[in-house]
Amino acid sequence: MLHFLVNWLASTPSFATPYALAALGLIISERVGVLSLGAEGFLLVGALAGVAADLEFGGLPAAALVVAMLAAAAVSLLFALLVVVLRVNQVIAGLAIVFFCQGLTSLVGTLGGWTNRAIAGLHAVAIWPLSAIPFAGRILFTQDLVVFATVPIFFLVSRILSRSMLGLRLRSVGENPDAADATGVSVSLYRFGAVLAGSALIGLAGGYLSVVDVKIWIPDMTGGRGWIAIALVIFARWQPWRALFGALLFGCIEALIPRIAAAGIQAPQYFLLMTPYLATIAVMVWVGLTKLGRLKEPAALGRPHVREERR
Amino acid sequence: MAAALKLAGVRKSFDGFPALDHADFEAEAGEVHALLGENGAGKSSLMNVAAGLYAPEAGRIFVDGEEVVLTGPRDAIARRIGMVHQEFKLVRPFTVAENVLLANWRGRFAHGLREMERQIRTQAEQLGFAVDPRSRIDELSIAERQRVEIIKVLLAGARILILDEPTAVLTDEEAVRLLTTVRTLAARGTAVILVTHKLGEVTAFADRVTVMRGGRAVAVLDARSTTADELTKLAVGTRVTPPRRASSPPGARRIAVEGLQVARADGHMTVVDATFHVRAGEIYGIAGVGGNGQTELVEALTGVRAPLAGSVELDGAGDTTGASAERLRDLGIASIPADRFGYGLAGGLSVIDNFCVGQVHTAFYGSWLWTDGASMRKAATRAVAEFDVQGVHNMRQKSALLSGGNAQKLIIAREFSRDPKVIIAHSPSRGLDVRACAAVHERLLNARAAGAAIVLISDDLDEVLSLSDRIGVMTRGRIAAEFIAPADRQAVGRVMVHHA
Numbered sequence: 102m103l104h105f106l107v108n109w110l111a112s113t114p115s116f117a118t119p120y121a122l123a124a125l126g127l128i129i130s131e132r133v134g135v136l137s138l139g140a141e142g143f144l145l146v147g148a149l150a151g152v153a154a155d156l157e158f159g160g161l162p163a164a165a166l167v168v169a170m171l172a173a174a175a176v177s178l179l180f181a182l183l184v185v186v187l188r189v190n191q192v193i194a195g196l197a198i199v200f201f202c203q204g205l206t207s208l209v210g211t212l213g214g215w216t217n218r219a220i221a222g223l224h225a226v227a228i229w230p231l232s233a234i235p236f237a238g239r240i241l242f243t244q245d246l247v248v249f250a251t252v253p254i255f256f257l258v259s260r261i262l263s264r265s266m267l268g269l270r271l272r273s274v275g276e277n278p279d280a281a282d283a284t285g286v287s288v289s290l291y292r293f294g295a296v297l298a299g300s301a302l303i304g305l306a307g308g309y310l311s312v313v314d315v316k317i318w319i320p321d322m323t324g325g326r327g328w329i330a331i332a333l334v335i336f337a338r339w340q341p342w343r344a345l346f347g348a349l350l351f352g353c354i355e356a357l358i359p360r361i362a363a364a365g366i367q368a369p370q371y372f373l374l375m376t377p378y379l380a381t382i383a384v385m386v387w388v389g390l391t392k393l394g395r396l397k398e399p400a401a402l403g404r405p406h407v408r409e410e411r412r
Numbered sequence: 413m414a415a416a417l418k419l420a421g422v423r424k425s426f427d428g429f430p431a432l433d434h435a436d437f438e439a440e441a442g443e444v445h446a447l448l449g450e451n452g453a454g455k456s457s458l459m460n461v462a463a464g465l466y467a468p469e470a471g472r473i474f475v476d477g478e479e480v481v482l483t484g485p486r487d488a489i490a491r492r493i494g495m496v497h498q499e500f501k502l503v504r505p506f507t508v509a510e511n512v513l514l515a516n517w518r519g520r521f522a523h524g525l526r527e528m529e530r531q532i533r534t535q536a537e538q539l540g541f542a543v544d545p546r547s548r549i550d551e552l553s554i555a556e557r558q559r560v561e562i563i564k565v566l567l568a569g570a571r572i573l574i575l576d577e578p579t580a581v582l583t584d585e586e587a588v589r590l591l592t593t594v595r596t597l598a599a600r601g602t603a604v605i606l607v608t609h610k611l612g613e614v615t616a617f618a619d620r621v622t623v624m625r626g627g628r629a630v631a632v633l634d635a636r637s638t639t640a641d642e643l644t645k646l647a648v649g650t651r652v653t654p655p656r657r658a659s660s661p662p663g664a665r666r667i668a669v670e671g672l673q674v675a676r677a678d679g680h681m682t683v684v685d686a687t688f689h690v691r692a693g694e695i696y697g698i699a700g701v702g703g704n705g706q707t708e709l710v711e712a713l714t715g716v717r718a719p720l721a722g723s724v725e726l727d728g729a730g731d732t733t734g735a736s737a738e739r740l741r742d743l744g745i746a747s748i749p750a751d752r753f754g755y756g757l758a759g760g761l762s763v764i765d766n767f768c769v770g771q772v773h774t775a776f777y778g779s780w781l782w783t784d785g786a787s788m789r790k791a792a793t794r795a796v797a798e799f800d801v802q803g804v805h806n807m808r809q810k811s812a813l814l815s816g817g818n819a820q821k822l823i824i825a826r827e828f829s830r831d832p833k834v835i836i837a838h839s840p841s842r843g844l845d846v847r848a849c850a851a852v853h854e855r856l857l858n859a860r861a862a863g864a865a866i867v868l869i870s871d872d873l874d875e876v877l878s879l880s881d882r883i884g885v886m887t888r889g890r891i892a893a894e895f896i897a898p899a900d901r902q903a904v905g906r907v908m909v910h911h912a
Contacts, residue, residue, distance in 0.1 A: 264521050264522065265521045266513070266517060266518060266519075266520075266521050266524065268521075269506075269510060269513060269514055269521065270514065272503070272506075273503045273506065273514050276503045276504065276505055276506070277501070277502070277503045277504065279501055280500075280501035280502055280503050280511075280514075281503070281514070282465075282484070282485055283463075283465065283485045283495075283497070283501040284485070284489070284501070284514050284515040284564075284568070285484075285485050285486035285489045285490075285515070286514070287484075287486070397505070400504070400505075408465060408484075
C-alpha cells in the first residue's frame with residue numbers, strides 16, 4: 102500500500118505540470134480580458150514543435166522546449182490579431198484556432214515526418230542528497246527540470262501580476278479598459294503582449310507533454326487538456342497559486358489511472374480515462390455552489406475594447 | 413498670451429448624427445471657464461475631444477498656441493490635459509492608491525504605492541476631502557469615487573483640468589468646498605474647465621462662460637457680469653418654470669418598511685434600521701449625504717438585494733420582504749435607478765426593446781415564442797412622443813446614443829406606462845440640465861397626483877425639499893429624523909451632517 106502511495110505521489114508532479122503551466126498562461130491572457138479558448142490548439146502546436154525540434158537538433162530537450170514556446174507564441178499572433186486588432190468575437194476566434202491547430206499540427210507532423218517517432222526527451226534528475234530522503238526524496242526531489250522550474254515560474258508570474266507596475270496595468274486592462282485607456286495605457290499593446298506571453302507558457306506545457314512526458318508526437322495527443330486548463334482557471338478564480346493547487350489535484354487524479362492498472366485492480370478502462378473530465382464537471386459544480394466572494398472574474402473578460410463607443 | 417487650450421471648428425458625429433458642429437472653445441491659464449449647456453448640447457463630446465478620447469472629424473486643437481494632434485488620452489496627458497469624466501474611469505477592484513498609481517508610472521511598485529498614498533493624503537487634505545488611499549473603489553460611494561477621480565487627475569500633473577459635471581453627485585456644502593478648491597487651483601495657474609448646467613455655479617465661481625447649444629458655442633461671456641436669466645435664455649432658448657406641487661390629501665398606506673437591515677456585497681451592513689411608510693398620492697423624500705446606505709436601501713426595496721432583517725409590506729400583497737424584482741414589478745413597484753445606463757437601460761439594444769422589456773414577461777407584446785413587433789413599435793413610439801424623449805432619430809437606434817436626460821425620460825416612460833402603485837426613484841435628476849430636470853420632476857408630481865406612492869432618494873437636498881410631502885433623513889443607515897413639508901432647510905441639513 103505504501104509502495105502504491107509513493108509511486109502515485111511521485112508521478113503526480115509530471116502529470117500536474119502541463120495543467121499548471123497551461124493554466125498559468127491562460128491566467129495571464131484572461132487577466133487582460135482575452136478569453137483564450139484556443140489553449141488546446143496552442144498545446145498541440147507546442148507538443149509538435151517540441152518533438153520536431155528535438156528530432157531536428159539531435160536531442161537537445163531544453164532547446165526543444167524553447168522552440169515549443171516560440172511556436173505557440175507565433176501561432177497566437179494570429180489569434181491576437183483576430184481578437185485584439187480586428188476585435189472578432191473571442192469565443193468564435195478561440196474555437197476556430199483550436200480546429201485550425203488540430204489540422205495544422207497533423208499536416209505538418211506528417212509532412213515533416215515527425216509523427217510516431219520516439220525521442221530521448223528530458224529525463225528526471227535526482228537531487229542528491231535530498232533525493233535520498235525516504236519517500237519524500239522520491240516524491241519531491243526526483244523529478245525533471247521543468248517540474249523544478251514550475252514553482253519559480255509561478256512565483257515570478259504571481260509577483261508580476263500582483264506586485265508590479267506591469268501587473269497593475271495588465272489587470273487594469275482586464276478590469277476596466279476604458280479607465281486604463283483614459284490614463285494612457287495602451288489597451289491593444291498590453292492585450293497583444295499578454296496573449297503572446299500566455300500562449301508561450303501554454304506552448305511550454307504542450308512541449309512538456311511530448312518531449313518530457315510521453316516522448317513522442319501523435320496527432321491530437323493533448324486529449325483535451327487545454328479545455329481542462331480553461332476550467333481550472335475558473336476553479337482557481339484567476340489566482341496563480343490556486344491554479345497550481347488545482348493542477349496538482351488534477352495531476353493526482355490522472356496519475357492514479359496508470360497506478361490502478363499497474364496495481365492490477367480491475368476497473369473499466371474507459372471509466373478511468375473519463376475521470377479527469379468528470380472531475381472537471383465536479384469542479385465546475387463546486388464553483389457554482391460556493392460563494393467565492395471577492396474573487397470575481399476580470400470584469401472585461403471576453404469584451405473587445407472599442408474607444409469612442411458611448412455607453 | 414496664447415490660450416492654454418483652444419479648440420477651433422471641431423466637428424464630430426455619432427451614427428451620422430452630428431454631436432458637434434463647428435464648435436469653438438478657448439480657456440486661459442489661471443481662469444475657471446464654465447462650459448454651459450443643456451444635455452445633448454455637446455459639452456461632454458467637445459471635452460472628450462480635448463481629452464483625446466474622441467477623434468474629431470474636422471477642427472484644430474491648440475495647447476499654449478501650438479497646434480497638437482491628439483491620437484489618444486496618452487497624448488492629452490503628455491500635454492497635461494486631465495479630465496474627470498462623468499462616468500468615472502476607475503478600476504473598481506483596485507484600491508484608491510492603485511488607481512492613482514496607474515496614472516503615474518513609477519519604477520518600483522511598492523515604493524510607488526507608498527508614495528501615492530502619501531500624495532493622496534496630502535492632496536485630499538488640501539482639497540478638504542477625506543479619502544483613505546487603501547480602500548477599494550468598490551466600497552466607496554459615488555461621491556467618494558468622484559473625489560478619487562479628481563485627485564487622480566491632479567496627481568497626474570494636469571495643468572488643464574476638465575471637470576465634467578463635478579457637482580452633480582455632491583451635497584451643497586461639498587460642492588461649495590470643491591468649487592472653492594477649484595478657484596485655488598486656478599489661482600495657481602491651472603486652466604480649469606467646468607462643464608455644468610447649474611447656473612449658480614457659473615455666476616458664483618467662474619471667470620468666463622462659454623454657452624453651447626446644438627453642438628456649437630453660441631456665446632462667450634464674462635461670468636461675473638452676466639445673469640442667470642441671460643444664461644438660461646442662451647442655453648435653452650426659453651425660460652423654464654419649475655413645476656408646482658398641488659396639495660392633495662394622501663390616501664392609504666402603500667408601502668411600510670419596518671426595521672430594515674441590508675448589507676453590502678462585502679458583508680458590511682450599511683442599512684442598519686430603516687423604518688418608514690409611504691401613502692398613496694404622497695412623495696416621501698429620503699435626504700442624506702451619499703454613501704449612508706441609500707444605494708443598499710434602494711436595492712432592497714426593488715428586490716435586487718435581499719435584506720438581512722426587517723420587513724417590507726405592500727398594500728394588498730402583505731409581507732413582500734425579500735421578494736424578487738420580477739414579483740415586485742408584478743405587484744406594481746416601479747424603479748428609476750441612479751445608474752441609468754448601468755441598471756436602467758441596455759445600451760446596446762434599441763429604444764423599442766428598452767421600452768418594451770418591462771412588460772415582456774406579462775405577455776403584453778406577444779407570447780414566449782414570438783413578440784409582436786408592430787405593437788411594440790407602436791407603443792414605444794407613442795411613449796417616446798408622450799414623454800418627450802428627444803434625440804430619437806430612429807426607433808431602432810441604440811439607446812446608448814441618448815443623452816442622460818433623454819435616457820432618463822425613456823426609463824420613466826417605461827416605468828410609468830404600467831400605472832405603478834409604488835415608485836422608487838433614486839437620484840432621478842442627477843446630471844440632468846434645467847429643462848430635463850423640470851420634466852422629470854413634473855412626471856413624478858403627475859404620478860403623485862395619479863395616486864402613486866413615491867419614495868424619492870436623492871443626494872440633492874433641493875430636489876427632496878421641493879418635491880416631498882414628508883422627508884426622512886438617512887444617516888449611517890438609519891432614518892435619523894423625519895420632517896413634514898415645508899421643512900426647514902437648515903434643520904434638515906443639520907441632521908444630515910450631524911450624524912454623518
